[in-house]
Amino acid sequence: MAKKVDRKKCFVVGPIGADDSEDRIHADWLLEMIIQPVFEEHFKDFDVTRADKISDPGRIDAQVISSLLDSELVIADLTTLNPNAFYEIGIRHTVQRPIIHMHLEGERIPFDIASFRSIKFDRKRPKDLIAAREALRLSVMAALDEAHQVDNPVTFARGRVEFDKTATPAERVVQEQLEAMMTRLEALERPRSLADRISAKQLQIPLDRAARRKRAVGIDIRPGEGQSIYSDTDMIGLISDALQGVEYTASSFSNGVYSIFLEQDPDDQVVMVVLNRLRNLGFIAHTARYA
Numbered sequence: 001m002a003k004k005v006d007r008k009k010c011f012v013v014g015p016i017g018a019d020d021s022e023d024r025i026h027a028d029w030l031l032e033m034i035i036q037p038v039f040e041e042h043f044k045d046f047d048v049t050r051a052d053k054i055s056d057p058g059r060i061d062a063q064v065i066s067s068l069l070d071s072e073l074v075i076a077d078l079t080t081l082n083p084n085a086f087y088e089i090g091i092r093h094t095v096q097r098p099i100i101h102m103h104l105e106g107e108r109i110p111f112d113i114a115s116f117r118s119i120k121f122d123r124k125r126p127k128d129l130i131a132a133r134e135a136l137r138l139s140v141m142a143a144l145d146e147a148h149q150v151d152n153p154v155t156f157a158r159g160r161v162e163f164d165k166t167a168t169p170a171e172r173v174v175q176e177q178l179e180a181m182m183t184r185l186e187a188l189e190r191p192r193s194l195a196d197r198i199s200a201k202q203l204q205i206p207l208d209r210a211a212r213r214k215r216a217v218g219i220d221i222r223p224g225e226g227q228s229i230y231s232d233t234d235m236i237g238l239i240s241d242a243l244q245g246v247e248y249t250a251s252s253f254s255n256g257v258y259s260i261f262l263e264q265d266p267d268d269q270v271v272m273v274v275l276n277r278l279r280n281l282g283f284i285a286h287t288a289r290y291a
Helices: 022-042 060-070 083-095 126-144 153-166 169-189 207-211 232-242 268-280
Strands: 008-013 046-050 073-077 099-104 118-121 217-223 248-254 257-262 283-289
Touching: 008 022, 008 060, 008 083, 022 046, 022 073, 022 126, 060 083, 073 083, 073 126, 083 099, 099 126, 118 126, 217 268, 232 257, 232 268, 232 283, 257 268, 268 283
Parallel strands: 008 046, 008 073, 073 099, 099 118
Antiparallel strands: 217 257, 217 283, 248 257
16 A cells, blocks of 8 residues: 655635635636646645635634644735735744745735735736746745745744843844834835825924914924935935824925924823934934923
């Protein structure tokens, strides 16, 4: 009797949708035209499956989680930023096993995972298929290599925790400098969206009107010495990155000085967080509280 060969499993997550929906058409295109051909030709010891393809009886959610935990490899499609897909990606990241990210060309990737490699693919021309398959083949080879070290936001955070426990004062100084540099680089690389979101009318709100708000906090911002600011749009974009998650009103922007007012009456901790973000990007920032 022939010895049964254990098959390896590649589990695919991403937007699926209902039959004949745009999400299903996209998911089938990726699975059938890129992923399956690569494994059928180069990784024949793998079975490739997706949640809607699981035929075993039982709870589908339990089967999905088991596949995320146990599969030798997971391929995650980030296209459309599907919430279920990101929940599943988070589970896989937590167990620190190999995962490959993919996304449709032109899709914007969330900041939290944007720094981790994701294979871009397109479906406009036949050569796009060839390029996507080759990129996936190389990524699978790397992910399955015995020397491969899983790298994702969870492993990064755990590494930081261990570093904080053992770092010397000198190492902490170097780490802080590196983090400041990374903050600036990430801000420069991200799309400059603030100029599109702030209308000319918003930029011309009179300062005295903003100052009359109950206990408003004003912040004047200008480039620091040696800071590389090539245009007003560059400056606005960097400030937008620093103010993510903080409600504020753009009050004026003239002669290289950008004035804002925080929407609410924040406590001193919020003010210091905003100031530290701006200063880490190389800006000179000053505050003034209005009664």
